[in-house]
Amino acid sequence: MSVAATDRPAKAAEVLAAVGIGVADLARAEDFYVRVLGMSVQQRIKLPHMDEVIVGHPGRTSVVLMHWTDGSDRNYRANPVKIVFYVPDAKGVMDKIRAEGLPISRDAVASPDFGDRIIGLAEDPDGYVIELIQR
Secondary structure: OOOOHHHHHOOOOOOEEEEEEOOOHHHHHHHHHHHHOEEEEEEEEEOOEEEEEEEEOOOOEEEEEEEEOOOOOOOOOOOOOOEEEOOOOOHHHHHHHOOOOOEEEEEEEEHHOOOOEEEEEEEEEOOOOOEEEEE
């Protein structure tokens, strides 16, 4: 399933800057992404209808944590979203997630279907699937 570097398309000028997810508790989500996943806060935005915290790793696509403050009814739990992170130590990050008491659906183990990369699946505090891949 590996792709040779020569088989990859040329890089486009367009770049995905961020992905936004709704979160029930903005402080808890920020703590998880910063302390557990090692991201840093890049920006805080306060709008009339929502608060946002943008987190990320330097030079990489960011995650926008969004919490609506306008009283609208929002579903923040277990939305069908997966956020994939390449990490240097998938087992170590998985241990941090486990220490938070969050669900682990697949321990970080070698995956023969993906060139024996270490891959694990867990959930963040709002039930979004977090996939960890160690090259």
